[in-house]
Amino acid sequence: MTTNGTEPDGPVRIGAVVGGSLSRGLDVRLESAQAVEDVKVGTFVTVQGKFNRFFGIVTDLLLDSSDPRMASAIAGGGPALAEALSGTTAYSTASVTPMLTMQAGGEGPQPARSMPPHFANAYRASNDDVAAVFGSEDARHIWIGSPLDMEDTRVCLNLEEFVKRSNGVFGKSGSGKSFLTRILLAGILQRGAAINLVFDMHSEYGWQSTSESGYAAKGLKQLFGSRVSVFTLDPASSRRRGASTDYDVVIGFDEIEPDDIAVLASTLHVTDLGVQSCYTLERRFGRNWLLEFLGHSQEDLASLADSMGENAGTLGALRRRLSQLQRFGFMSERSTGGSAVRQVLEHLQDNRHVVLEFGGFGDNITAYLLVANLITRRIHTEYRERTEAALAEGRPQPTPLVITIEEAHRFLDPGVAGQTIFGTIAREMRKYRVTLLVVDQRPSGIDGEVLSQVGTRIVCQLDNDRDVDAVLTGAPGARELRTVLSRLESQQQSLMFGHALPMPVVVRTRAYDEAFYADMGVPGHGAALGTASTPSRSDLFG
Amino acid sequence: MSTAQPASSPSAAAGPALTAAESGLPKFGEVVEASVDRVVGQCHTLYGAPPLGTLVRVGSSLFAVVDGVSTAALDPGRRVIARGAELASESDVYAENPQLERLLRTDVTLTVVGHEEGGRFFQHLPPLPPRIHTFLYACSGAEVRAFMERSDWTALVLASALPTADDVLAAALREAAPEFDDPRAFLVQACRAIAAQLPTDAARLAAIMRRLPVE
Numbered sequence: 001m002t003t004n005g006t007e008p009d010g011p012v013r014i015g016a017v018v019g020g021s022l023s024r025g026l027d028v029r030l031e032s033a034q035a036v037e038d039v040k041v042g043t044f045v046t047v048q049g050k051f052n053r054f055f056g057i058v059t060d061l062l063l064d065s066s067d068p069r070m071a072s073a074i075a076g077g078g079p080a081l082a083e084a085l086s087g088t089t090a091y092s093t094a095s096v097t098p099m100l101t102m103q104a105g106g107e108g109p110q111p112a113r114s115m116p117p118h119f120a121n122a123y124r125a126s127n128d129d130v131a132a133v134f135g136s137e138d139a140r141h142i143w144i145g146s147p148l149d150m151e152d153t154r155v156c157l158n159l160e161e162f163v164k165r166s167n168g169v170f171g172k173s174g175s176g177k178s179f180l181t182r183i184l185l186a187g188i189l190q191r192g193a194a195i196n197l198v199f200d201m202h203s204e205y206g207w208q209s210t211s212e213s214g215y216a217a218k219g220l221k222q223l224f225g226s227r228v229s230v231f232t233l234d235p236a237s238s239r240r241r242g243a244s245t246d247y248d249v250v251i252g253f254d255e256i257e258p259d260d261i262a263v264l265a266s267t268l269h270v271t272d273l274g275v276q277s278c279y280t281l282e283r284r285f286g287r288n289w290l291l292e293f294l295g296h297s298q299e300d301l302a303s304l305a306d307s308m309g310e311n312a313g314t315l316g317a318l319r320r321r322l323s324q325l326q327r328f329g330f331m332s333e334r335s336t337g338g339s340a341v342r343q344v345l346e347h348l349q350d351n352r353h354v355v356l357e358f359g360g361f362g363d364n365i366t367a368y369l370l371v372a373n374l375i376t377r378r379i380h381t382e383y384r385e386r387t388e389a390a391l392a393e394g395r396p397q398p399t400p401l402v403i404t405i406e407e408a409h410r411f412l413d414p415g416v417a418g419q420t421i422f423g424t425i426a427r428e429m430r431k432y433r434v435t436l437l438v439v440d441q442r443p444s445g446i447d448g449e450v451l452s453q454v455g456t457r458i459v460c461q462l463d464n465d466r467d468v469d470a471v472l473t474g475a476p477g478a479r480e481l482r483t484v485l486s487r488l489e490s491q492q493q494s495l496m497f498g499h500a501l502p503m504p505v506v507v508r509t510r511a512y513d514e515a516f517y518a519d520m521g522v523p524g525h526g527a528a529l530g531t532a533s534t535p536s537r538s539d540l541f542g
Numbered sequence: 543m544s545t546a547q548p549a550s551s552p553s554a555a556a557g558p559a560l561t562a563a564e565s566g567l568p569k570f571g572e573v574v575e576a577s578v579d580r581v582v583g584q585c586h587t588l589y590g591a592p593p594l595g596t597l598v599r600v601g602s603s604l605f606a607v608v609d610g611v612s613t614a615a616l617d618p619g620r621r622v623i624a625r626g627a628e629l630a631s632e633s634d635v636y637a638e639n640p641q642l643e644r645l646l647r648t649d650v651t652l653t654v655v656g657h658e659e660g661g662r663f664f665q666h667l668p669p670l671p672p673r674i675h676t677f678l679y680a681c682s683g684a685e686v687r688a689f690m691e692r693s694d695w696t697a698l699v700l701a702s703a704l705p706t707a708d709d710v711l712a713a714a715l716r717e718a719a720p721e722f723d724d725p726r727a728f729l730v731q732a733c734r735a736i737a738a739q740l741p742t743d744a745a746r747l748a749a750i751m752r753r754l755p756v757e
Contacts (some may be wrong), residue, residue, distance in 0.1 A: 066741035073745035078757040080726070080749055084733035089744050 232401025234359025
């Protein structure tokens with residue numbers, strides 16, 4: 001029963017409701033042998049009640065029998081006996097969790113709080129049903145993929161809602177996180193839902209990168225030209241890859257604050273005492289504390305320790321650890337006037353999207369943590385001030401900002417989530433229009449409180465049980481989703497659920513290919529949707 | 543256990559011609575006792591009963607399945623005595639004692655499985671039992687196909703109090719199957735109907751199916 005009856009072959013009936021509960025799911029007795037093998041975990045199902053239509057998802061399949069002694073009874077029976085018993089004494093049921101209710105002629109889908117009656121007919125959801133639930137492509141929705149076995153149907157994601165909360169893309173290595181993230185970033189960019197700041201650890205979002213299968217995926221800069229600025233920490237690496245970058249990032253030692261060191265404590269092996277000493281040092285030397293401290297010779301250190309009332313051994317160890325920072329090519333003794341951080345901020349303010357490439361530093365987690373944290377902290381301050389000022393003066397609030405971080409568990413593990421700015425952003429920055437897009441393969445390493453703030457979760461295949469548990473924490477119907485999640489294919493499939501989606505959905509992610517480029521309106525790849533090459537505030541947001 | 547064969551052959555003994563309104567096949571007996579669910583008929587010739595499981599038309603509108611055949615003395619008070627002590631073969635007994643044809647009778651018992659009304663077949667009990675002396679006819683192939691197209695009648699056999707109900711049911715299916723173009727499909731469909739009526743007793747279904755010529 002489709003919404004407008006345009007389905008060519010009519011709705012495909014799979015069976016009827018014979019029992020179940022709202023929490024556990026409806027038991028739908030499958031009608032035919034074909035239905036038994038066609039219906040899969042994750043398949044969308046509509047159930048036609050008398051007054052409402054219910055939209056649900058198959059979460060489990062069960063072979064059942066009305067005769068508990070059947071197994072012994074059929075010993076020695078031939079195929080005819082099997083034929084006689086299938087669908088009569090022996091039957092299959094699908095567990096269908098009702099997710100949404102659609103009232104005839106009423107408003108859009110609502111969360112299901114009631115159930116269809118016994119014997120209500122269950123059908124495979126049609127394209128129209130899916131469109132009614134997930135919306136169709138428009139100014140706010142991007143096409144992100146297709147439901148399983150419904151290759152012609154498009155599941156769309158409401159980007160406006162998506163960027164209102166922090167979001168997560170999880171999955172083990174090689175499961176397609178990067179492609180999904182590219183699609184999300186490009187969608188956000190193209191629809192102007194928010195401004196992106198990407199901490200591009202493996203240099204794969206800004207400029208072209210080659211996937212594991214050898215496919216060259218275009219970066220945002222190639223797709224959107226000057227609307228995207230690529231900053232690099234490693235100009236040599238960027239040049240080698242033939243990437244076009246806009247700015248080389250140089251960070252002055254005087255820009256590093258003790259808070260930044262606190263985040264690095266575990267990677268630099270700095271003790272709590274050492275972190276405390278940093279604050280003392282800052283009080284003593286002021287803004288340029290780090291360089292001053294590193295400039296002390298071993299002998300000077302003893303007298304410094306004396307005068308500060310610190311242990312010379314602690315300071316010595318701290319100096320050794322912190323001196324690692326001097327090896328980073330992007331660190332400079334003194335920041336130039338237009339510091340890189342300032343540049344990033346200005347670009348963001350001008351509604352330009354920023355991708356920060358780490359190049360050769362991508363493998364150095366210390367560099368990644370340091371830079372990401374340092375820049376984000378300034379942004380935090382800036383956005384907070386701008387939002388408060390906008391509120392006070394009744395001006396429109398700044399365009400939402402989405403900060404993409406990879407290896408997020410390093411920033412958000414329970415030990416440091418309290419200190420890093422990312423923990424704060426995940427918890428409260430929604431109010432200040434800054435949210436995170438967390439890309440990670442170890443969600444179990446992320447602080448539970450932060451994870452609970454992740455609005456929309458996009459989960460590719462995960463192997464580790466703890467990761468699966470973590471990612472499903474707090475999700476309604478977690479037990480059923482677990483079954484769905486464990487059946488995901490290793491590539492290009494993901495389970496999405498949370499704030500921006502009306503219900504959980506298993507999606508075959510759309511391909512990141514020429515067709516996608518064309519959709520994004522890239523010159524030379526078909527019709528352009530917008531003027532990608534002439535960006536300005538009014539163009540994008542006017 | 544009989545092999546499947548046309549229901550008509552054993553009862554095609556001599557007998558008076560049928561009325562035009564009745565089936566093309568000859569009558570083999572008539573009703574001597576009747577209730578809505580069970581009928582007892584007496585055959586017009588000794589040993590003239592159709593085999594177990596044969597679909598029988600009672601008069602013009604009632605259908606029943608042969609669930610038992612018995613032969614005994616016509617007068618229950620006078621027991622049959624052995625007569626073959628001096629004779630060489632069983633047929634000599636009948637040749638020497640032509641009166642036996644008159645002193646013995648063959649009875650059939652029938653389970654009512656449905657009726658016909660205005661050209662439609664109903665696989666449930668008729669509103670009234672047949673009248674005594676209503677003629678009995680073994681159904682033709684066309685009648686078997688028309689009546690057994692659906693398998694709901696099996697419920698009436700399964701529900702009968704007969705200890706031999708399962709054998710009767712299997713016999714009825716065996717008798718009917720050859721009348722269909724695809725006997726196996728007919729049997730499987732009927733067995734599915736039986737399975738639906740025995741949801742908690744797959745063993746009984748399996749036992750019934752073991753009596754059927756179906757793999």
